[in-house]
Amino acid sequence: MENNVTVEVFKGKEASVNSYLFSNGExxxxxxxxxxxxxxxxLAAFIKAKALPLTHILITHGHPDHYIGMHCLKQHFPVVRIVVASEAIKQDIIGFSTWMESIGWLDGEPALKPKSDQHPDGFDYEREIAVLEEPKITLDGGGTLEIKSDYNGAEAEHLTTVYSQDLNALFTSDFCYNEAHPWLGQGVDAAHIANWKAELKRFKAAHEGSDMAVYPGHGDRSDFTLFDKVLSYIEDFERVIENATTEEEAMTAIQELYPSWEQADFLLLNSVNYHMGLKQAHA
Ligand SMILES: [Zn+2]
Structure with missing residues (x-):
């Protein structure tokens, strides 16, 4: 059976984050x-221009660069289902938004403030986000997205990947960044980094030499070589942090190694500050 599943990427500007639109023509x-x-x-206008029903919004993990747009999309597509792969990811999203609200980071996105007596017009995360009952989503009209979320904590505490046999493609979410600095900030401690590297090695072992496309959470499409590229970056980051005496020195060293990688002023800066802080706390 030929499902003709296709994917288009919509490239976000903030954080160089990607949104992926799957279609089977129906x-x-x-x-x-x-x-x-x-x-x-x-993104909503881009999707509307396709003139096809949008059935699901899949959020891969509880980081705001992947989910803040869901309220806007829900306004444009009222019957769409917002789904996540596990209850843990749903709780990660709620936890992150609750924290952002507590420090004022949602003042620019009031519709995303968790619904409460204080914010009756806020977003009802518990009600609006559904947990998938099985590790796959089938497109109306055919074609399956295979979902995996039983990973150890890495770039985020819980992450989802999507594999499409029709596309011969793996969507790694934030296990992979391509030419954008990976998030190694708050929440990504030494144990997470070890898990992350181990998972990249497993991906590499499973797919090395294959012609499978690899679509990262941030940056351009690649192939199996991206696993090593991210792994090398993380190893370089660890080495720089270990040897640097100041945040500025670490920033300079990483940017000299990766001069063209995007998002140094936010993703890299926060990653360096977090790990230099951990190092000083342990000194
Ligand atoms: Zn991300």
Whole structure:
């Protein structure tokens, strides 16, 4: 049976984060929905132009660059189901938004403030986000996205990957970044880094030499060589942190190694500050 599943990437500007739109010519599913509502409006227009029903919004993990746009999309596609692979990911999202609200980071996105007596017009995360009952989503009209989420904590505490046999493609979410600095900040401690590297080695062992496409959470499409590219970056990052005496020195050293990689001013800066802070705390 030929399902003719296709994928298009919508490239977010903030955080260089990707949104992926799957279609079989009859219906569509979108995976991750950008860091802000303004860009999500553009994503919604892009999806609407396809003139096909959007059945699911799949959020891969509880980081805001992957889910802030969901309120905007829900306004444009009222019957769409917002889904995650596990209850743990749903709770990661709620936890992150609760924390962001507590420090004022959602003041620019009031519709994403968790619904409460204080914010009656806020987002009802418990009600709006459903947990998938099985590790796959089938497109209306045929074609399956295989979902995996039983990973150890790495870039995030819980992460989802999507594999499409029709596309011969793996969507790694934030296990992979391509030419954007990976998030190694708050929440990504030594144990997470060890898990992350081990998972990249498993991906590499499983797919080395294959012609499978690899679509990262941030940056351009690649192939199996991306696993090693991310692994090398993380090893370089660890070495730089170990040898640096100041944050500035670490920033300079990493940017000299990766001069063209995007998002140094936020992703890299926070990663360096976090790990230099951990190192000083342990000194
Ligand atoms: Zn991300």
């Amino acid at each position: 219906s569509m599913i979108v995976m991750d929905v950008l860091r802000n509502s303004k860009e999500a409006e553009e």
